[in-house]
Amino acid sequence: MQQPIIGIPCDVKQIGLFPFHAVGEKYITAAVGGAGGIAILIPSLGDAAQLRAIVDMVDGVLLPGSPSNVEPHHYQGAPSREGTLHDVARDATTLPLIDMLIQEGVPLLGICRGFQEINVVLGGELHQHVQEQAGLNDHREPDTTDLDHMYGPAHPVTLAAGGLLHGWLGCDSVMVNSIHQQGIKRLALGLEVEALAEDGLVEAYRVAAAKSFAFAVQWHPEWKYWDNKVSQAILKAFGDACRERRMRRNQ
Ligand SMILES: N[C@@H](CCC(=O)NCCCC(=O)O)C(=O)O
Numbered sequence: 001m002q003q004p005i006i007g008i009p010c011d012v013k014q015i016g017l018f019p020f021h022a023v024g025e026k027y028i029t030a031a032v033g034g035a036g037g038i039a040i041l042i043p044s045l046g047d048a049a050q051l052r053a054i055v056d057m058v059d060g061v062l063l064p065g066s067p068s069n070v071e072p073h074h075y076q077g078a079p080s081r082e083g084t085l086h087d088v089a090r091d092a093t094t095l096p097l098i099d100m101l102i103q104e105g106v107p108l109l110g111i112c113r114g115f116q117e118i119n120v121v122l123g124g125e126l127h128q129h130v131q132e133q134a135g136l137n138d139h140r141e142p143d144t145t146d147l148d149h150m151y152g153p154a155h156p157v158t159l160a161a162g163g164l165l166h167g168w169l170g171c172d173s174v175m176v177n178s179i180h181q182q183g184i185k186r187l188a189l190g191l192e193v194e195a196l197a198e199d200g201l202v203e204a205y206r207v208a209a210a211k212s213f214a215f216a217v218q219w220h221p222e223w224k225y226w227d228n229k230v231s232q233a234i235l236k237a238f239g240d241a242c243r244e245r246r247m248r249r250n251q
Contacts, residue, residue, distance in 0.1 A: 063114025
């Protein structure tokens with residue numbers, strides 16, 4: 001059987017004098033090794049016709065995390081503080097792309113910024129600084145350059161009874177890493193909670209009425225997924241949905 005094609009949208013970063021379209025290697029490795037796909041990078045050109053062609057070409061899309069924040073005007077939020085990193089080109093690409101993927105029933109896995117993007121596209125809102133909200137914890141990464149520490153288990157999440165995660169893992173709670181400052185303020189209509197942090201912050205959801213796999217997590221299952229049963233389960237389920245689409249497209 002042919003492997004499914006998994007698209008991964010790029011961040012746009014200035015390197016020297018030129019803009020580059022880039023994806024962190026760990027997301028590519030997870031799409032290939034964890035989900036079993038052929039990874040292709042989707043340039044963030046924000047061009048609707050190109051996106052339409054890409055949607056027809058791929059069997060699934062993995063929306064990666066990024067240090068940049070979704071621009072708040074996309075969810076009627078107050079302007080970002082000075083110095084906040086944005087990626088206008090990524091917003092102009094992933095936000096319309098998500099809409100097309102959900103309409104078409106193309107499998108979708110959102111990670112961290114990707115998780116936040118799906119919520120925004122479906123009409124939800126984000127906190128810009130979770131750690132400043134009364135009753136919410138600090139979900140930012142520890143101040144370290146040791147990546148194993150940075151992406152190490154940070155807090156538990158409770159899995160929703162009857163949810164996908166609960167079904168795949170057969171337990172009520174798991175530990176996850178935590179590398180974010182934005183978070184779900186208002187969950188979009190049509191998203192079903194899959195996991196909650198101890199402070200009540202939504203950490204995972206699925207698109208309830210999706211035609212195919214449409215699932216997202218605030219944490220980072222791509223990080224050393226081979227060492228983590230939760231990450232393996234998420235990537236396998238995504239990969240299976242992509243393989244199913246591949247098979248249907250081959251018929
Ligand atoms: N900027 C947002 C999203 C956080 C996020 O995606 N972090 C990933 C960092 C780099 C990586 O691991 O790819 C926020 O702060 O909430």
